[in-house]
Amino acid sequence: MTENIALTEAVYYILLSLYEPMHGYGIMQNVEQLSKGRVRLAAGTLYGAISTLLEKGWIKALPGEKNSRKKEYLITQQGKDAVEHEIMRLRELVANGEIITGGGAE
Numbered sequence: 001m002t003e004n005i006a007l008t009e010a011v012y013y014i015l016l017s018l019y020e021p022m023h024g025y026g027i028m029q030n031v032e033q034l035s036k037g038r039v040r041l042a043a044g045t046l047y048g049a050i051s052t053l054l055e056k057g058w059i060k061a062l063p064g065e066k067n068s069r070k071k072e073y074l075i076t077q078q079g080k081d082a083v084e085h086e087i088m089r090l091r092e093l094v095a096n097g098e099i100i101t102g103g104g105a106e
Contacts, residue, residue: 007086009039014049015083018059018075024050027073058082 007015013031022030028041050073053059058079062072075083
Protein backbone atom coordinates (compact mmCIF):
# COMPACT_ATOMS: atom_id res chain seq x y z
CA MET A 1 0.00 0.00 0.00
CA THR A 2 1.33 3.39 -0.97
CA GLU A 3 1.59 5.97 1.77
CA ASN A 4 -0.90 8.79 1.46
CA ILE A 5 1.67 11.57 1.31
CA ALA A 6 2.62 14.23 -1.19
CA LEU A 7 5.84 13.59 -3.08
CA THR A 8 8.48 16.28 -3.28
CA GLU A 9 9.20 17.47 -6.80
CA ALA A 10 12.64 15.89 -6.59
CA VAL A 11 11.24 12.47 -5.65
CA TYR A 12 8.49 12.74 -8.25
CA TYR A 13 11.00 13.49 -11.02
CA ILE A 14 13.42 10.80 -9.81
CA LEU A 15 10.62 8.22 -9.97
CA LEU A 16 9.57 9.41 -13.45
CA SER A 17 13.19 9.14 -14.59
CA LEU A 18 13.39 5.53 -13.43
CA TYR A 19 10.69 4.16 -15.72
CA GLU A 20 13.85 3.28 -17.66
CA PRO A 21 17.02 1.95 -15.99
CA MET A 22 19.31 4.87 -15.15
CA HIS A 23 22.37 5.65 -13.05
CA GLY A 24 22.72 8.62 -10.70
CA TYR A 25 24.27 11.13 -13.08
CA GLY A 26 21.70 10.22 -15.75
CA ILE A 27 18.91 10.81 -13.22
CA MET A 28 20.33 14.25 -12.39
CA GLN A 29 20.42 15.18 -16.08
CA ASN A 30 16.97 13.75 -16.79
CA VAL A 31 15.33 15.57 -13.87
CA GLU A 32 16.80 18.86 -15.05
CA GLN A 33 15.59 18.18 -18.61
CA LEU A 34 12.06 17.09 -17.55
CA SER A 35 11.65 20.18 -15.37
CA LYS A 36 13.09 22.48 -18.07
CA GLY A 37 15.94 23.41 -15.72
CA ARG A 38 13.71 24.34 -12.78
CA VAL A 39 14.69 21.35 -10.62
CA ARG A 40 18.41 20.67 -10.25
CA LEU A 41 19.50 17.89 -7.94
CA ALA A 42 22.71 18.07 -5.97
CA ALA A 43 24.46 14.71 -5.55
CA GLY A 44 23.68 14.61 -1.82
CA THR A 45 19.99 15.25 -2.42
CA LEU A 46 19.84 12.62 -5.16
CA TYR A 47 21.61 9.88 -3.23
CA GLY A 48 19.66 10.63 -0.04
CA ALA A 49 16.43 10.28 -2.03
CA ILE A 50 17.67 7.09 -3.72
CA SER A 51 18.47 5.60 -0.31
CA THR A 52 14.97 6.44 0.98
CA LEU A 53 13.29 5.12 -2.18
CA LEU A 54 15.25 1.87 -1.94
CA GLU A 55 14.16 1.46 1.69
CA LYS A 56 10.50 2.05 0.76
CA GLY A 57 10.77 -0.46 -2.08
CA TRP A 58 9.76 2.16 -4.65
CA ILE A 59 12.93 1.59 -6.70
CA LYS A 60 15.44 -1.23 -6.96
CA ALA A 61 19.14 -1.35 -7.77
CA LEU A 62 19.90 -3.43 -10.83
CA PRO A 63 22.80 -5.88 -10.82
CA GLY A 64 25.72 -4.06 -12.39
CA GLU A 65 28.82 -5.05 -14.27
CA LYS A 66 31.55 -6.38 -11.99
CA ASN A 67 34.07 -3.56 -12.50
CA SER A 68 31.59 -0.68 -12.79
CA ARG A 69 30.93 1.73 -9.90
CA LYS A 70 27.82 3.06 -11.64
CA LYS A 71 24.67 1.52 -10.20
CA GLU A 72 21.53 1.60 -12.26
CA TYR A 73 18.12 1.88 -10.67
CA LEU A 74 14.60 1.06 -11.85
CA ILE A 75 11.16 1.93 -10.50
CA THR A 76 9.15 -0.91 -8.92
CA GLN A 77 5.39 -1.46 -9.10
CA GLN A 78 5.13 0.15 -5.65
CA GLY A 79 6.93 3.20 -7.01
CA LYS A 80 4.63 3.32 -10.04
CA ASP A 81 1.65 3.19 -7.66
CA ALA A 82 3.11 6.17 -5.76
CA VAL A 83 3.49 8.13 -9.03
CA GLU A 84 -0.11 7.36 -10.03
CA HIS A 85 -1.35 8.44 -6.60
CA GLU A 86 0.61 11.69 -6.90
CA ILE A 87 -0.81 12.40 -10.37
CA MET A 88 -4.36 11.92 -9.01
CA ARG A 89 -3.54 14.20 -6.05
CA LEU A 90 -2.16 16.92 -8.35
CA ARG A 91 -5.20 16.69 -10.66
CA GLU A 92 -7.45 17.21 -7.63
CA LEU A 93 -5.40 20.25 -6.56
CA VAL A 94 -5.65 21.81 -10.02
CA ALA A 95 -9.38 21.03 -10.37
CA ASN A 96 -10.16 22.58 -6.97
CA GLY A 97 -8.04 25.62 -7.76
CA GLU A 98 -9.85 26.12 -11.07
CA ILE A 99 -13.26 25.79 -9.39
CA ILE A 100 -12.39 28.43 -6.81
CA THR A 101 -10.66 30.85 -9.19
CA GLY A 102 -13.20 30.47 -12.01
CA GLY A 103 -11.14 28.52 -14.49
CA GLY A 104 -7.68 28.12 -15.91
CA ALA A 105 -4.92 30.65 -16.33
CA GLU A 106 -6.02 33.97 -17.75
